Amino acid sequence: MFLSIFKAIEETGLSIWIRESDSVFSFWCILSVHAIGMGILVGASVLIGLRILGLAPDLPLAPLKRFYRFIWVGFWIQVGSGIFLLIGYPTKALTNPLFYLKLTLIGLAMVSMQMLRNRVFADSSLSEAAMMAKGRIFAVCSLAFWVAAVTAGRLLAYTYTVLTA
Amino acid sequence: MTLAHIHLLLNHWPIIGAFVGLFLFLVALFANSDDLKQTSLAFFTLIALLAIPTYFSGDVANEVLKLSTPLPKELVGAHQGAALLSLIFMEITGAVAFLGLWQFSRMSRPAPHPVARWNSAIVLLLSIVTVVLMTITGNTGGAIRHPEIFSGENAASAVGAIGSKIVPAVSHFVTGSSRWVWPILETLHFLGLILIVAAIGALNLRLLGFVKDLPVAPLHRLLPWGIAGLVINIITGILFFIGMPFFYAWNPLFHLKMASVVVAGSILVLFHCSSAFRSWAKLGPGEDPPAFAKFIAASSLFLWLVIIVLGRYLPLTQESLQ
Numbered sequence: 001m002f003l004s005i006f007k008a009i010e011e012t013g014l015s016i017w018i019r020e021s022d023s024v025f026s027f028w029c030i031l032s033v034h035a036i037g038m039g040i041l042v043g044a045s046v047l048i049g050l051r052i053l054g055l056a057p058d059l060p061l062a063p064l065k066r067f068y069r070f071i072w073v074g075f076w077i078q079v080g081s082g083i084f085l086l087i088g089y090p091t092k093a094l095t096n097p098l099f100y101l102k103l104t105l106i107g108l109a110m111v112s113m114q115m116l117r118n119r120v121f122a123d124s125s126l127s128e129a130a131m132m133a134k135g136r137i138f139a140v141c142s143l144a145f146w147v148a149a150v151t152a153g154r155l156l157a158y159t160y161t162v163l164t165a
Numbered sequence: 166m167t168l169a170h171i172h173l174l175l176n177h178w179p180i181i182g183a184f185v186g187l188f189l190f191l192v193a194l195f196a197n198s199d200d201l202k203q204t205s206l207a208f209f210t211l212i213a214l215l216a217i218p219t220y221f222s223g224d225v226a227n228e229v230l231k232l233s234t235p236l237p238k239e240l241v242g243a244h245q246g247a248a249l250l251s252l253i254f255m256e257i258t259g260a261v262a263f264l265g266l267w268q269f270s271r272m273s274r275p276a277p278h279p280v281a282r283w284n285s286a287i288v289l290l291l292s293i294v295t296v297v298l299m300t301i302t303g304n305t306g307g308a309i310r311h312p313e314i315f316s317g318e319n320a321a322s323a324v325g326a327i328g329s330k331i332v333p334a335v336s337h338f339v340t341g342s343s344r345w346v347w348p349i350l351e352t353l354h355f356l357g358l359i360l361i362v363a364a365i366g367a368l369n370l371r372l373l374g375f376v377k378d379l380p381v382a383p384l385h386r387l388l389p390w391g392i393a394g395l396v397i398n399i400i401t402g403i404l405f406f407i408g409m410p411f412f413y414a415w416n417p418l419f420h421l422k423m424a425s426v427v428v429a430g431s432i433l434v435l436f437h438c439s440s441a442f443r444s445w446a447k448l449g450p451g452e453d454p455p456a457f458a459k460f461i462a463a464s465s466l467f468l469w470l471v472i473i474v475l476g477r478y479l480p481l482t483q484e485s486l487q
């Protein structure tokens with residue numbers, strides 16, 4: 001039943017264009033955007049995480065909150081480009097259990113980052129030392145989830161069982 | 166001009182560069198000149214960047230030459246082996262020199278720092294080994310095109326023999342040993358990309374005026390993480406190339422990507438990791454750098470993004486080549 005839905009998606013003009021078009025704006029362009037979005041999203045998270053864990057201690061912590069804007073810009077770039085990639089290859093992604101693991105890991109990483117924001121960055125009464133102590137667990141979790149999510153995403157290209165329905 | 170000329174154009178630079186770098190470095194050590202030491206460290210790093218496309222262009226040169234002249238296989242193998250060993254040592258020398266240079270860019274006083282002295286000893290040792298290996302690479306390479314110089318004498322040396330065993334062994338490790346090696350290297354390449362974007366991207370964004378309430382100096386202190394990302398990506402990138410040279414050697418987007426890496430890496434070395442950065446590093450919260458610093462920051466950001474895009478587009482031109 002699911003396969004027939006995937007097949008219907010694969011037969012739409014947009015899906016065919018993403019997979020087969022010779023245009024430089026189709027598949028490889030979307031993949032490039034997805035890679036840049038990953039750099040922005042995970043890069044900004046890594047920056048905040050490493051500082052919370054004690055790197056560059058003379059970097060003021062509170063203004064790092066600004067980098068949450070980059071995290072959300074990166075996140076929506078990933079959602080947008082990810083949907084296009086999914087339209088191009090629905091069967092390839094949705095029949096691979098690793099794809100659901102990847103989405104879960106991204107969700108956990110985003111939740112860790114948001115908890116860091118709400119519990120640590122939102123409380124302006126905290127000293128830097130208190131912010132680092134309180135934020136450590138969220139920073140460790142988000143870094144671990146991001147590394148796992150990137151790994152899962154990369155392995156999707158090598159672990160699929162069905163390319164198209 | 167064919168692609169084989171690229172190898173001829175590039176191949177003298179790393180050899181002569183290694184010698185010039187070592188000479189400059191020795192003068193700097195004897196004269197105890199920090200300025201000259203920085204110059205030679207930057208020089209080593211630039212030569213290490215240039216050595217990457219030099220090695221990669223060798224495959225094309227070999228294939229083009231094979232069409233017109235019968236090439237003795239042992240000579241090519243010895244040259245390739247010596248070249249790989251030279252490349253490995255040149256890259257290690259460049260990476261250590263890079264960190265030493267970064268030390269200089271952050272030191273408030275240019276007085277000899279214990280870490281900097283430790284760094285100098287290692288760079289000296291590595292660069293001497295590199296110069297020896299480069300000489301052998303030059304000799305074995307010369308033997309391929311100028312047999313008249315080596316009449317009756319076999320230029321293939323012990324180093325070339327060792328190196329020529331390493332190339333197929335590495336190639337087998339990357340593509341033949343397990344189907345998981347390539348995906349794991351790809352993952353590391355992506356994690357390296359993230360470190361580059363995080364450290365180099367954040368510093369450049371600050372210079373351009375985003376997140377202006379951050380001082381510049383502490384962001385600059387995070388640069389070694391970006392350098393670590395670059396080192397990871399150079400190592401994994403060389404492994405990709407050795408694993409599937411036919412995928413990259415003729416690919417025009419790959420040539421463009423390598424040229425961009427050399428330019429972006431040079432910007433990182435010359436402007437972000439030298440004492441040229443010291444006046445920009447003094448900028449406190451809310452302060453704007455000069456227009457030139459913004460130009461450099463924008464160029465660096467743009468080039469790293471171009472490198473990511475070119476990397477993702479590589480399979481496209483590979484398909485159109487077939």
